[in-house]
Amino acid sequence: MERRIMEVAELTPLTKDVYSMTLKGECSDIERPGRFINITVPGFYLRRPISISSWNEKELTIVFRVVGGGTAELAAMEEGTKLDVLMPLGNGFDISSLGDYVRNSVITGGGIGVPPMYGLAKEMVEKGISPDVILGFNTADEIIMADDFRELGIEPVITTVDGSAGIKGFVTDAMKNKAYDYAFACGPAPMLKAVYDIAPDGQFSFEARMACGFGACMGCTMETVTGYKRVCKDGPIFYKEEIKWQI
């Protein structure tokens, strides 16, 4: 972890309340998909933790939804604005130790849980693996990043709760046609639980309200099979065998 000044290089609306922001600055230590950054927003006391969608050595992209004053402020930033950022944070997805499992794996993302899964898919494609990707949304007009996956050579399966695009239902409705060995998931807790219930094994990205984001305050503790873990520092990615559901 380090505090860095990152410059807003690009800010693009993707839907009515979801934005993609590219930040310029040192990024060579991000190393794994699924990690996050914690951004100071002027006028707000706590930082805003947002997962990294993709990165290279010199810049990273985050995709966030406006849910309150802080994210609204972020969405109104001008290009060239310099932001105080703590990064990189969290553990990230690990595909190095999966062996052949990774070749029969599925990536699932729900809503604003989709962005980090793009980084994961990109890493897998760079390693010569072509995973199945299932992206779930409430409605067709909430769909984000499908074209980004297509540019990687992956045709994502889309599900919508209201059936306005793709398969009507949840990401798990699109998982039933094939027996996957391994699942990666990021999205709302009920979605994670549903994927967890049908996947033999996998890695799951959790979300929690945080204060520090780097393991000091114990604000985001989660009970796991192997003890109390901090979502920010020990996670946000947890393995299937360590998850203890509270829902």
Added chain:
Amino acid sequence: MADLRVTLSGITLDNPVIPASGTFGYGKEFSEIYDINILGSISFKGTTKDPRLGNPLPRIAECTAGLINSVGLQNPGVNKVCEEELPELRKIFHKPLIANISGFSPEEYEYCARAMDKEEQVGIIEVNVSCPNVHNGGMAYGVLPESAAEITRVVKAATKKPVYIKLSPNVTDIVSIACACEEAGADGLSLINTMLGMRIDIRTRKPVIANRMGGFSGPAIFPVAVRMVNQVYHAVNIPVIGMGGVSKAEDVIEMMMAGASAVQVGAANLVNPYACKEIIEKLPALMDRLGIEKLTDIVGIV
């Protein structure tokens, strides 16, 4: 050359800056970004007799110039702290520590004090009396002079180390509680702990914090802390460690002018992990500008 040294109950600190309990863990996360040996001391994460998971999530609510936390004293229990956390902390920090202890009965306070008494690196035992007394209706020990004094006596009898009572600001008259602790034998006082606060999510119409309320800290409470430190300083003859919203070098000077012999930095560590380092680095130049040669010269001058 500015002299930053201060003394607490015979223990000399290189400077008055101490990360406050619960905002610095056991130092590990911070030692990865700077050498924490520059700190005056560390008040490590509050320790109880038994392991505690703490309160349900969400435990954090943002406020204007601060935050509410309801972590609920999550810690692995005093035995594991002594066996596992302190040996690790010893590797990265080589100065006397402040051991922050809590309990839900006098026996639990005594148990923790005895355990910390055996720890060579512990210089001061800081006693959090903001916990509810589970045997007496759940009212915090720190809200009445009698119960605060009772805990002071119990801990004093269990250790030879200096005992500092960490006072709650959620009281009618903090001075009477401070005096009761001094009479009961306290070697010093730490103040203030967090202020009880609450936030409501106006969209869901529910409290933001799962436990409804929590401890409010951050720059917003700094003026309250300065006022209470000043009132207590003038009423007692034991050293006071001042805390509550301290975020910059100027705050340290102000807190010491109010009467603090040393200063703890809490919430600031969470939003700027370099906060203590930056304060320590800025103090000498600030002292020069203000014409302060020795920090000890300004303690309680107001």
